[in-house]
Amino acid sequence: xxxxxxxxxxxSARASRYAxxxxxxxxxxxxxxxxxxxxxxxxxxxAAALAQALxxxxxxxxxxxxxxxxxPDLLPxxxxxxxxxxxxxAPPMGAAFVKRRMMAELxxxxxxxxxxxxLKPAAAASLGQVHRATGLDGTPFACKLQYPDxxxxxxxxxxxxxxxxxxxxxxxxxxxxxxxAKEIGAxxxxxxxxxxxxxxxxxxxxxxxxxxxxxxPAIHTDLSTKRLLTLxxxxxxxxxxxxxxxxxxxNRLARAMFKAWWHPFSRAAVIHGDPHLGNYTVFSExxxxxxxxxxxxxxxxxxxxxxxxGVVDLYRGLLENDHARIVHAYEVWGFKNLNKELIEILxxxxxFIYGPILEDRTRTVADGVKPGEYGRRQAFEVHQALKQRGPxxxxxxxxxxxxxxxxLGAVFLHLRSELNYHRLxxxxxxxxxxxxxxxxxxxxxxxxxxxxxx
Numbered sequence: 001x002x003x004x005x006x007x008x009x010x011x012s013a014r015a016s017r018y019a020x021x022x023x024x025x026x027x028x029x030x031x032x033x034x035x036x037x038x039x040x041x042x043x044x045x046x047a048a049a050l051a052q053a054l055x056x057x058x059x060x061x062x063x064x065x066x067x068x069x070x071x072p073d074l075l076p077x078x079x080x081x082x083x084x085x086x087x088x089x090a091p092p093m094g095a096a097f098v099k100r101r102m103m104a105e106l107x108x109x110x111x112x113x114x115x116x117x118x119l120k121p122a123a124a125a126s127l128g129q130v131h132r133a134t135g136l137d138g139t140p141f142a143c144k145l146q147y148p149d150x151x152x153x154x155x156x157x158x159x160x161x162x163x164x165x166x167x168x169x170x171x172x173x174x175x176x177x178x179x180x181a182k183e184i185g186a187x188x189x190x191x192x193x194x195x196x197x198x199x200x201x202x203x204x205x206x207x208x209x210x211x212x213x214x215x216x217p218a219i220h221t222d223l224s225t226k227r228l229l230t231l232x233x234x235x236x237x238x239x240x241x242x243x244x245x246x247x248x249x250x251n252r253l254a255r256a257m258f259k260a261w262w263h264p265f266s267r268a269a270v271i272h273g274d275p276h277l278g279n280y281t282v283f284s285e286x287x288x289x290x291x292x293x294x295x296x297x298x299x300x301x302x303x304x305x306x307x308x309x310g311v312v313d314l315y316r317g318l319l320e321n322d323h324a325r326i327v328h329a330y331e332v333w334g335f336k337n338l339n340k341e342l343i344e345i346l347x348x349x350x351x352f353i354y355g356p357i358l359e360d361r362t363r364t365v366a367d368g369v370k371p372g373e374y375g376r377r378q379a380f381e382v383h384q385a386l387k388q389r390g391p392x393x394x395x396x397x398x399x400x401x402x403x404x405x406x407x408l409g410a411v412f413l414h415l416r417s418e419l420n421y422h423r424l425x426x427x428x429x430x431x432x433x434x435x436x437x438x439x440x441x442x443x444x445x446x447x448x449x450x451x452x453x454x
Contacts, residue, residue, distance in 0.1 A: 095119040105228040140233035158185045179396040191298035194229035200297035203448040207264045213256040213291030234293040236281025249289050254417030256292040258424050266428040268444045269308045273400035274299035275407035301400040304453045305437045312432055318354055334395030345385045352378040353405050356421035365412040374410045
């Protein structure tokens with residue numbers, strides 16, 4: 001009984017910390033930001049203090065902090081560095097607490113539905129923890145069980161994010177972050193809904209069924225709820241353990257990563273918005289690496305087909321130096337008040353993001369660039385230019401597309417792959433048409449039980 005009380009008290013204490021966010025951490029961050037956050041004081045010390053203040057919340061704020069830190073130059077480098085160090089250290093649920101949570105999700109006889117269930121977590125994340133289990137027929141499972149109180153925790157964290165972005169707008173008028181905040185809020189709230197994540201996994205399973213080098217886990221809906229997600233366990237190794245393998249192996253894994261992201265985008269207008277190293281592993285056959293396991297489907301972005309049309313138009317416009325097509329693409333994406341100066345600034349970033357796929361040759365994704373520096377120089381150029389020009393609003397849909405492209409580029413740098421990215425991309429958009437994409441997406445979403453985007 002003491003174990004029950006101690007764990008309940010720990011989670012209760014954490015919930016109380018979330019409830020005090022406005023008066024406590026919010027106030028600290030606001031005072032710091034007002035005085036020092038953007039260039040008014042000894043920033044490395046202040047950056048560490050800000051990270052410590054935000055880190056005091058733990059849980060979902062890690063998700064928000066990591067999202068912010070992966071958008072190059074959105075924050076000053078020293079702040080991004082500190083935020084990237086933050087680790088989710090919500091207390092792991094012990095055996096007694098796990099039993100109570102599982103009972104709440106599957107009922108009092110939940111253990112009879114498994115041949116085995118390891119009460120010790122195999123992995124922990126910001127919103128929950130993963131347990132290994134075995135089905136009655138011997139099927140290996142990965143059971144993701146959400147921590148308690150996450151709904152209120154996420155809302156408290158998003159209020160904190162609103163404070164940070166409001167300060168950013170006052171101190172840096174060149175970037176309007178309202179749409180960014182809206183997009184991050186929508187995606188983080190979606191991650192709380194494991195029933196939706198199961199549908200995302202089903203969507204990916206259908207779209208990638210013919211891509212042998214990418215594996216998607218099976219979904220076990222009979223053992224899943226809104227806060228418990230049971231998937232098939234996919235054996236694999238960390239991708240970084242292959243960074244010293246022969247080039248042929250590294251290129252094979254890079255091609256699999258390319259297809260894992262861009263095939264669903266070109267076939268169903270959907271993208272995995274969180275390409276960090278913990279969300280996939282490498283599967284092997286006969287002792288040799290063959291492809292990628294895609295493990296997590298919480299942060300998935302479903303686009304309207306016209307957005308994909310904009311991506312293709314911008315690619316073709318840059319390739320053929322077609323100014324009208326470039327402008328059309330930006331308009332489709334939702335950029336407002338376009339003029340020659342703003343288009344030239346946006347093109348700096350576009351030529352960086354599209355750079356590897358514009359050149360019909362075998363190349364690295366960015367010569368001489370370290371993974372952690374990918375996009376930093378170009379982002380700095382863009383932001384400096386925007387500071388001279390005046391405010392620009394980043395469209396909501398653009399946020400995770402941009403993040404996925406930067407994150408994926410960093411993976412290619414880790415692997416030191418050398419591929420003809422141009423031909424890989426051309427293969428994905430071969431015979432592209434909005435009508436075909438709309439039909440394909442509608443069928444795929446309907447089959448997965450997901451609504452069409454507005």
